[in-house]
Amino acid sequence: MARYLARRLGQAVLVVFGVVALTFVIMRLLPGDPAIAYAGPKASAADLAAARARFGLDAPIPVQLWNYVRDLAAGDLGTSLHTRQPVADDLTLAFPASLELVGAALIFAVAVGLPLGVLAARYKTRFPDFTVRLSSMLAVSVPVFWLALAVRTLFSSVLGWFPVAGEYDAALDSTSPLHVYTNITAVDALFTGNWPMLGSTLHHLVLPALVVAAYPAGVIAQLTRAALIEESAQDHARMARALGFGETAVLTRFSLRPVLNPVLSLIALVFAYSIVNGFLVEAVFNWPGLGRYAADSIRTLDTPAIAGVTLLVALLYVLANLIVDLLQGVVDPRARTR
Amino acid sequence: MIRTSRFDLLARIGAAVLAAIILAAVVMPLFVPPDDPHPVDALLPPGAGHLFGTDQVGRDVFNRVLYGARTSLTIALAVLVLAALVGVTLGVLAGYSGGWIRDVIMRVTDVFLAFPALLLALALAAVLQPSVTTVIVAIAATWWPWYTRLTASVAASVARRGYVDAARCLGVRTPAIVFRHVLPNSITPVLVQLSLDAGGVILTAAALSYLGLGAQEPAAEWGLMIEQGESLFTTKWWVVTLPGLAILLTAFAFNSLGEGLRAALDPRRLTR
Numbered sequence: 205m206a207r208y209l210a211r212r213l214g215q216a217v218l219v220v221f222g223v224v225a226l227t228f229v230i231m232r233l234l235p236g237d238p239a240i241a242y243a244g245p246k247a248s249a250a251d252l253a254a255a256r257a258r259f260g261l262d263a264p265i266p267v268q269l270w271n272y273v274r275d276l277a278a279g280d281l282g283t284s285l286h287t288r289q290p291v292a293d294d295l296t297l298a299f300p301a302s303l304e305l306v307g308a309a310l311i312f313a314v315a316v317g318l319p320l321g322v323l324a325a326r327y328k329t330r331f332p333d334f335t336v337r338l339s340s341m342l343a344v345s346v347p348v349f350w351l352a353l354a355v356r357t358l359f360s361s362v363l364g365w366f367p368v369a370g371e372y373d374a375a376l377d378s379t380s381p382l383h384v385y386t387n388i389t390a391v392d393a394l395f396t397g398n399w400p401m402l403g404s405t406l407h408h409l410v411l412p413a414l415v416v417a418a419y420p421a422g423v424i425a426q427l428t429r430a431a432l433i434e435e436s437a438q439d440h441a442r443m444a445r446a447l448g449f450g451e452t453a454v455l456t457r458f459s460l461r462p463v464l465n466p467v468l469s470l471i472a473l474v475f476a477y478s479i480v481n482g483f484l485v486e487a488v489f490n491w492p493g494l495g496r497y498a499a500d501s502i503r504t505l506d507t508p509a510i511a512g513v514t515l516l517v518a519l520l521y522v523l524a525n526l527i528v529d530l531l532q533g534v535v536d537p538r539a540r541t542r
Numbered sequence: 543m544i545r546t547s548r549f550d551l552l553a554r555i556g557a558a559v560l561a562a563i564i565l566a567a568v569v570m571p572l573f574v575p576p577d578d579p580h581p582v583d584a585l586l587p588p589g590a591g592h593l594f595g596t597d598q599v600g601r602d603v604f605n606r607v608l609y610g611a612r613t614s615l616t617i618a619l620a621v622l623v624l625a626a627l628v629g630v631t632l633g634v635l636a637g638y639s640g641g642w643i644r645d646v647i648m649r650v651t652d653v654f655l656a657f658p659a660l661l662l663a664l665a666l667a668a669v670l671q672p673s674v675t676t677v678i679v680a681i682a683a684t685w686w687p688w689y690t691r692l693t694a695s696v697a698a699s700v701a702r703r704g705y706v707d708a709a710r711c712l713g714v715r716t717p718a719i720v721f722r723h724v725l726p727n728s729i730t731p732v733l734v735q736l737s738l739d740a741g742g743v744i745l746t747a748a749a750l751s752y753l754g755l756g757a758q759e760p761a762a763e764w765g766l767m768i769e770q771g772e773s774l775f776t777t778k779w780w781v782v783t784l785p786g787l788a789i790l791l792t793a794f795a796f797n798s799l800g801e802g803l804r805a806a807l808d809p810r811r812l813t814r
Contacts, residue, residue, distance in 0.1 A: 215652070222653030230665045329550075337552055341801070345793035347745055349752050350768055350786035357775040480658040484749055499753070502664065514665050518656045525656075 208533050216526045223518045228272050231511040232265070281515070282508030286500055291512035294497060299516065300387035301371060302493035304405075305486065306478045308390075308413035310471060313420035318467065320421075321428025326455055328433055336425055343422030348481050352415045352488035359411060366411050369490035372404040412489040416482045420474045427470050428463060435459040465535055469528045476521035553802020560795035567611035576762065577605040585778050595780040597771065603780060607788050609762035613674065614792060617747045618740045620678045621685060629686035630725075630732055633693025638701045638724050648694065651687035659684040660746055664755070674763070677747050677756040685743065689732055696728040703727075734807055738800030741793035748789050764789045 247255070256262045263271070275282070281291035317340075324336035360368040367373070371389055376382075380400045385392050390409065393402035435441065436459045444454045483495030490496065494513055501509035580600035588595040594603035636647040654662070663680035670676040700706065701724055709719050750756045751765030759766070764785040771781035 215649075218649055219652045219656055222649065223656050226653055226657070230662075230669065334551060341552065341798055342790070342794055345741055345745070345790055345797050347748050347752075347765070347768075347786060347789045347793070349749060349765075350782070350789065353768065353772060353775055353782060354786065357779075361776045477658055480660045483660070483664075484752070487753075498664070502753075510665060514657065514661060517658060517661050521656045521658060 205533065209530065212526065212529055212533070216522055219522050220519065223515065223522065224273060224276060225269070227511050227515045227518070228269050230514065231507050232268075276515075281512040284501070284509040284512075285506040286504040286509065291508050294509065295494070295512055295516055297387060298492065298494045298497040301389070301491060302479055302482055302486070302495065304371075304388045304390055305409065305412055305416060305491055305493060306475065306482050307388075308409050309416035309478060309482070310420055310475065312413060312417040313424055314471065316417070317421040317424030318428055320425040322432060322455060322460065324425065324429040325432035325436065326452055333429075336429065340422040340425040343418045344426075346418055348415060348419065349484040349488060351418060352412065352485045355411050355415055356488060367408050371408055371492055372401060373408075376401050376404055408489075412482075412485050412491055415485050416478055419481060420471070420478055423470060423474060424467060428467055431463040431466055432459055435463055465532075469532065472524040472528045476517060476524050479517055479520065550802060550805070552798045553805075556795045556798025556802065559791055560799055563611055563792055563795060564615065566608055567615050570608050571612060574605060574608070576609055577601040579760075585774070585781070587778075588780050594784045595778075597767070597781050598774070603767075603784055606762040606767060607764070607784055610764045610767065610785060610788060611792070613757060613761065613763045614744050614747065614789070617674060617678055617681075618743045618796075621681045621743045621747075622736050622740060624678070624682035625685035626689050626732060626736060628682075629689025630693045630729070632686070633690040634697045634720060634725055634728065636690065637694040637697025637699075637728070638720055640698065640701075644694065644698075647690065651690045654684065654687040655691075657684065659742075660749060663746060663750055664753070672755050672758060674757050674761070677750050680750065680755075681743055681746050685739070688739070689735065692731055692735060693728050696731055697724050700724050700727045730807065734800065734804050737796060737803055741796035741800070744789065744796070745793050 253262070261268070279292055281295070283289070284291050284294055287294055320336045320340070324333040327333050356368060359365050380398055382389065382392055382398055382401050383396045385395070390402060390405045392398070393405060432455060436455055438459075441454050441459055444458045445451075449457070479494065482491075482493065483498055485491070486493045486495030487499050494516070497509065498513045500506070501513065578601070580596075583592075583596050583600040584598055586592055586596040586600075588603075592602050592604065594607060597603055597606065632647050632651075636644040657665075659681065662684040663677075666676075666680040666683055670679065706719060706723055709723060714722075747756060748763075748765035748768075751763050752769045754769065757763035757766050759770070767785040768782050771778070771785075775782045
């Protein structure tokens with residue numbers, strides 16, 4: 205186990221270095237010259253040179269890469285050109301909002317996808333199975349930005365059941381201001397007992413979270429179904445059947461446990477994907493998360509900010525993969541030799 | 543070894559829908575020219591003259607959805623061909639040669655796989671000028687590592703088979719072994735994966751266009767049509783709803799067909 209752990213961690217560190225280097229390359233390829241963006245379009249040649257020196261852009265590329273890595277190690281992601289704040293500070297504000305959205309979406313996706321997967325496996329090749337397979341296939345095929353637009357139009361604009369945009373009612377900032385601890389509004393509101401704020405946040409959260417949940421709910425249902433069908437053909441399931449357990453009991457009491465392992469791995473993997481899918485949903489619902497920040501950064505060619513978001517999401521992905529592999533290694537000794 | 547009896551209902555529906563879409567994308571434009579703007583007829587609701595209604599500048603939405611199918615299928619085809627060429631080449635190289643070559647290639651793919659496709663495509667599309675070509679390049683650049691991984695693992699097992707050793711003993715040169723034995727025997731899982739991935743490519747391309755990083759006016763592209771009609775959704779639903787449904791149906795068709803293919807070609811199922 206120790207050797208597996210060391211090898212897997214070593215691999216992760218290598219990948220992180222690669223991710224940093226690739227982010228640096230993309231950043232250098234970005235068209236906007238950060239010096240021009242900083243100094244303004246009417247800056248003189250001397251001002252430009254000063255701005256270049258300030259950002260270290262006059263140094264040779266390898267030196268710039270080294271400086272970049274050194275700054276990253278100190279938690280310095282540079283200064284955003286459009287907010288004029290340190291990118292690290294911007295991200296600590298934006299990321300919790302994305303986490304709130306994707307967290308709520310994944311909870312919903314598991315709550316819906318897992319039972320549907322079980323239902324489909326129980327009535328394999330019959331009508332409920334076909335319905336689940338059809339709807340989960342539609343859920344993974346729907347363009348998320350279009351679904352967000354359609355849901356917003358129907359439930360907010362036309363029916364008026366839910367708010368159109370934002371994370372909570374802005375008026376609450378004065379009537380019941382939030383004490384910020386984690387920056388995840390719903391969590392902070394819950395733990396400080398700020399009920400009006402919690403209610404407003406949850407009310408704003410429902411639609412975007414449902415839209416983000418579509419894809420994970422679909423893949424969770426598909427995987428649960430496939431894994432359960434495979435598992436219920438195993439000898440231990442046949443044994444249970446021979447002992448007189450009904451089909452539903454065989455599935456839920458004997459086959460479901462081993463299936464939860466791959467489903468958990470899938471959730472970790474789908475997490476990073478959902479963060480990026482959430483970008484499009486955030487844009488539609490004006491959710492103050494990473495997606496809106498990334499969209500603003502791309503529009504203003506804000507190189508350090510784009511690099512910061514890219515790096516953060518890529519690192520999340522590496523971390524999610526690492527956790528999955530380590531958990532698999534703990535649970536299943538065969539995985540260690542792979 | 544695809545017997546139709548192994549194809550379930552969902553896969554058949556997928557195949558039928560896909561056939562209709564391909565037919566519409568390839569054949570229909572031969573008879574119907576792309577519609578020009580007629581500002582007088584702007585935003586007409588669906589009806590007799592215009593099956594899907596007309597858009598902001600009076601172009602027939604049905605006509606544009608048809609031409610959009612052409613754009614989407616072209617993008618999907620180009621991305622998958624590019625990604626598969628790069629991915630399979632590197633995968634066969636890694637799987638057949640093993641050793642440090644394999645390690646280097648696999649670590650590079652790990653790095654690329656750490657960037658979710660839409661994210662890396664976003665960053666790349668911001669570097670390049672917005673266009674259909676940009677979308678193709680950006681998505682292909684994020685898609686190839688999957689095929690490298692897949693091919694490498696299959697090629698590694700193929701390379702250890704007896705017939706490959708036999709060929710080597712007979713003095714067959716390495717390129718011939720790779721092209722005549724390893725490649726043909728490693729390609730099937732890639733082909734299945736390609737049909738599964740086409741839906742994902744179409745969704746990613748539509749998202750990039752929706753964000754303004756892909757096809758530009760006056761091109762007919764579904765994501766772009768949704769972006770342009772966004773503010774009209776409440777009052778003129780057909781401008782946004784129909785292109786969205788077109789993306790959904792196309793992605794659904796590829797995904798269901800891909801699932802069906804995978805199930806039909808799954809060796810474990812054949813023996814059962």
